[in-house]
Amino acid sequence: MAELKAFVCGHPIAHSRSPMIHGHWLKSYGIDGSYTAIDVAPEDFAAFVAGLAAAGLRGGNVTIPHKEAAFAAVQRRDEAAEQIGAVNTLWFEDGILWGGNTDAYGFAANLDHLAPGWAKGDVAVVLGAGGASRAIIHALRMRGFKDIRIVNRTLARASELADQFGAGVSAHPQAATAELLGDASLLVNTTALGMHGNEGLPADPSTLPDHAIVTDIVYVPLETPLLAAAKAGGLQTVDGLGMLLHQAVPGFERWFGYRPEVTAELRNLIVADLDSKK
Numbered sequence: 540m541a542e543l544k545a546f547v548c549g550h551p552i553a554h555s556r557s558p559m560i561h562g563h564w565l566k567s568y569g570i571d572g573s574y575t576a577i578d579v580a581p582e583d584f585a586a587f588v589a590g591l592a593a594a595g596l597r598g599g600n601v602t603i604p605h606k607e608a609a610f611a612a613v614q615r616r617d618e619a620a621e622q623i624g625a626v627n628t629l630w631f632e633d634g635i636l637w638g639g640n641t642d643a644y645g646f647a648a649n650l651d652h653l654a655p656g657w658a659k660g661d662v663a664v665v666l667g668a669g670g671a672s673r674a675i676i677h678a679l680r681m682r683g684f685k686d687i688r689i690v691n692r693t694l695a696r697a698s699e700l701a702d703q704f705g706a707g708v709s710a711h712p713q714a715a716t717a718e719l720l721g722d723a724s725l726l727v728n729t730t731a732l733g734m735h736g737n738e739g740l741p742a743d744p745s746t747l748p749d750h751a752i753v754t755d756i757v758y759v760p761l762e763t764p765l766l767a768a769a770k771a772g773g774l775q776t777v778d779g780l781g782m783l784l785h786q787a788v789p790g791f792e793r794w795f796g797y798r799p800e801v802t803a804e805l806r807n808l809i810v811a812d813l814d815s816k817k
Contacts, residue, residue: 543572545794546599548579548587556809557600560787563808564799572795579605588612591629591636597794598630600787606670613638623673627786630793642674645786646756647682652785652801653777654752658682660724664716665689666741667729668696671756675727676704688719690742720746726769728755733763744769755779759813780809 547557561574579587584605601609606625617639620626626638650657663684665672668691679687687708691697697710732741734757753769758779766776784801792798
């Protein structure tokens with residue numbers, strides 16, 4: 540049987556840790572396969588997708604800036620991709636190119652793993668109204684949250700998102716954050732605030748109830764200022780690295796026929812790589 544080939548494409552792509560994640564699984568499970576990073580400029584993306592089958596590629600991941608273009612390029616989409624409006628995973632099924640979005644799955648699976656019972660609450664506050672927040676809101680709705688509050692610097696963007704998702708999703712200005720956190724069981728940061736080079740606190744977690752969980756989808760640094768402040772206040776925190784690891788699981792299974800596990804060994808491998816780049 541020929542080698543099974545998959546990829547991740549973006550522009551730029553050199554920073555991607557996906558080849559390390561999938562490479563670890565291929566080696567761990569003894570699968571004759573490869574997963575390579577391919578830099579594809581936006582103007583070349585349509586031709587790249589059209590040539591996947593001819594290149595012997597079973598599918599792959601799509602990252603910035605191609606997720607919306609991938610949404611338009613596929614013949615079929617899964618429900619998550621339809622809801623989120625972006626595709627990050629491509630695969631062939633009966634000769635048809637499918638597009639899916641595994642970000643919502645990755646977000647929920649990370650919390651299932653590190654904060655079991657996280658979805659028992661009804662109220663979540665989501666900081667930011669960019670592309671990533673769409674996946675988070677979809678995940679929260681799928682897991683039963685009835686009151687999802689989007690806080691964004693530009694209220695119009697948050698309102699647009701709330702309108703798209705409908706009942707139970709509301710938009711709020713940053714000035715209302717402290718009040719909104721008073722009865723929230725979950726706080727999620729999807730903004731770039733807290734990333735290396737963009738230090739800052741997107742919200743003060745001190746007004747959250749004692750039982751609240753705080754998570755950040757940023758994973759560089761692993762402990763963002765928000766997570767550090769939440770931890771100092773005695774709250775349970777979950778970093779963003781697990782979302783990256785778990786979102787890779789469904790794609791690997793589609794291309795290589797084996798559902799991989801997110802293990803401590805894999806996490807340690809990626810953490811060591813993050814530390815080496817500091």
